[in-house]
Amino acid sequence: MTDKLRLRFAPSPTGALHIGGARTALYNWLAARHEGGELVLRIEDTDHERSTAENVEQILDALRWLELDWDEGPVSQAGRAPAHALALARLLESGAAYRDSATAKDVEAWKAEHGAGSGYRGTPTEEPGAAIRLRVPDEGETVVEDLLRGPVAFPNRSYDDFVIARGDGSVLYNFAVAVDDAEMGITEVVRGDDHLSNTPKQLLVLAALGHEPPRYAHLPLLHGPDGKKLSKRHGAASVQELRDAGYLPAAVRNYLALLGWGTDDDTTLMPTAELVARFRVEDVGRAAAIFDEKKLRWLNGRFMRELPLDDYTAAVARHLGREPDEQLRAACEIAQEKAQTLEEVWPLIRFLFEPPVDDPKAWAKVMKEGAGELLAAAASALEPVDPFEPAAIEAALAPVLDRFDVKAGKLYQPIRVAITGSSVSPGIFESLAVLGRERSLQRIGAAVERLSTGQLDV
RNA sequence: GCCGCUAUCGUCUAGGGGACUAGGACGCCGGAUUCUCAGUCCGGAAACCGGGGUUCGAAUCCCCGUAGCGGUACCA
Known part of the structure; x- marks a missing residue:
């Protein structure tokens, strides 16, 4: 031919x-x-x-x-x-x-x-x-x-x-x-x-x-998961649904390519150029495959982590309908390692754009006895930190740990809840740094206040 | 019913007669990373649909069965 x-x-x-x-x-x-x-x-x-x-x-x-x-x-x-x-x-x-x-x-x-x-x-x-x-x-x-x-x-x-x-x-x-x-x-x-x-x-x-x-x-x-031919009346995942769920096109291409086709050396993670270079229709398998979103999630996380920060920020901005400004870029920088999909980014960085969320469970879990005292001490320790950067913040907080003789989590978790409202966030030092001294101290202060007025919520 | 396709861990797959005590990846389970979650690293459990052949030898080839799927429209 x-x-x-x-x-x-x-x-x-x-x-x-x-x-x-x-x-x-x-x-x-x-x-x-x-x-x-x-x-x-x-x-x-x-x-x-x-x-x-x-x-x-x-x-x-x-x-x-x-x-x-x-x-x-x-x-x-x-x-x-x-x-x-x-x-x-x-x-x-x-x-x-x-x-x-x-x-x-x-x-x-x-x-x-x-x-x-x-x-x-x-x-x-x-x-x-x-x-x-x-x-x-x-x-x-x-x-x-x-x-x-x-x-x-x-x-x-x-x-x-x-x-x-x-x-x-x-x-x-x-x-x-x-x-x-x-x-x-x-x-x-x-x-x-x-x-x-x-x-x-x-x-x-x-x-x-x-x-x-x-x-x-x-x-x-x-x-589909039911073993039947995938069709629209199936309610099967449409491409638009994958986009809305926060997947990257390159990850979807990689995942889809692997559904029914594999390489003899078991390569799993492949950028599109490699897919193009290695793909041959005659190598496609003969048995039907079932779409498994778990593997797509993993693959997507790999692609997300490998994205240059500017591209990452742009993708997150597009997904959130926001501008890819400096603030978002700084937020993305500390969240990039932790999200598997674009959809998972916002919960991690939300505290940088809005007041702390109200999560009674998170509060109840870490705001135990002594938490107020620790937070007050942390606030004093953070006050003079300059520049307000991760390494300096960590160094300033270390003595508090020694003074109260507590394990790291005892101090960091209350701080996390104080500044984000949630028990899940990016690294605590990075989070404090990006939030900034003023807002950090303000939020920690508010938490101390709330604790001292006896509001030990259930 | 008839015609056809397919059949390896839960899932995606490697393997195409001896290299197979069947390899990898996701997921799962356990451990490590004395900040959460995620990530990362280490370890573990986990499969050749069944029966007959062919062969010195079969996950690999053939037949039958079973199961799943597709087609069988004045749909695409």
């Missing part, structure tokens, strides 16, 4: 892009980029009932967020109706297809009579409103040469003379796909496993039209 590789991603806009679709898009993209081929985006919108413009926009939005670009399109399949009509006329002309007025009920009755193993064979009619069916041979088999599983043979007689166009002339999926793939010069079709049994139909259409078929690779499906 000297043909330049040309792939296509062809989603149907009947809902948001879910992770299974996203993985298919990613694999097509990786295959194209790996070989320096082209990727065409085609929207399979021949079902007017279910296809909506909003869904198309959602899919484009998802692909853009994933940073998967395409070289051509989006091409509307419905927009190619004239080309479909032409191909249809040719088949009618050659006798490869015929009009048949049978309804679904008629077909059912026919099958009841001829046995379950036989595909329906209709009776040609001149009736203008009748649907158009493709003539399927009774003998022989149609073989799909699949890149992942080798040849897969399907007996022709198990297929109906299937409908390729409705009575009104609008075409159906298996016909449109075959025509489009051929006419758009697609050399390799990478799509979900759920299309494997439909491929013989497309091969039959291609043969009737005299087109050379593309190569096919049918990816194993992605299953």
Whole structure:
């Protein structure tokens, strides 16, 4: 094959892009980029009932967020109706297809009579409103040469003379796909496993039209935690949901790539460039995989920690809808090591932007007897610290520990609760430093005050 | 029903006849990091669906079964 590789991603806009679709898009993209081929985006919108413009926009939005670009399109399949009509006329002309007025009920009755193993064979009619069916041979088999599983043979007689166009002339999926793939010069079709049994139909259409078929690779499906095929009605995680949950596109790409594909040296963490360099469709596994968010979380944390601070700040800002200013940057710097998702950042840095939260449990847990005294001592120790930086703060607090002869946690936890309201925060010295001397002393003072008035909340 | 695909730890996987007392990663459990959480480091438990073949030898090849999944629309 000297043909330049040309792939296509062809989603149907009947809902948001879910992770299974996203993985298919990613694999097509990786295959194209790996070989320096082209990727065409085609929207399979021949079902007017279910296809909506909003869904198309959602899919484009998802692909853009994933940073998967395409070289051509989006091409509307419905927009190619004239080309479909032409191909249809040719088949009618050659006798490869015929009009048949049978309804679904008629077909059912026919099958009841001829046995379950036989595909329906209709009776040609001149009736203008009748649907158009493709003539399927009774003998022989149609073989799909699949890149992942080798040849897969399907007996022709198990297929109906299937409908390729409705009575009104609008075409159906298996016909449109075959025509489009051929006419758009697609050399390799990478799509979900759920299309494997439909491929013989497309091969039959291609043969009737005299087109050379593309190569096919049918990816194993992605299953939900219930083991079933992932679908929109599943409520399965859409790409947008992953974004809202605070995942990084690069981490999602890495994770999705690993669902069904692995390297022989067990590399897990791979930047996109490495994915592109190493990915080969023929290396994809054959068994369905289940989406497991835990591993995505871990992977995402790895990517987050490796981000340069400015990029990290920008990502957090975008997620929070804030400006990536100096204050946010300083907050991000002390939180970067601790968050696995962008969503987890705010609870850690919130105290720098708002008054301490009110968490009775945290307060009750650490504000025990002696806490007030310790906090008062800590405040005095912090007062003269200059510059107000982590190392200096730690040095100033150390003597307090000795004087009261308490373990570090005895002092630091009350301080943490005093300045953040929560028992969880970034490192205590860093937190104090970024909060600043004034606000720190003020909050510690408030806590001492609250303790002295006997408010030992439960 | 019919046609087809698939089957290694809970999950993602490596392994393609001897290198397998089956490797890695996530998760889980335990320990360390005398500030929380997270992270990091160390240690641990944890799998070849079942049965027949083929072979000196099978997780690896073949057959049957079982299970799961997909297709079987005038949906895509």
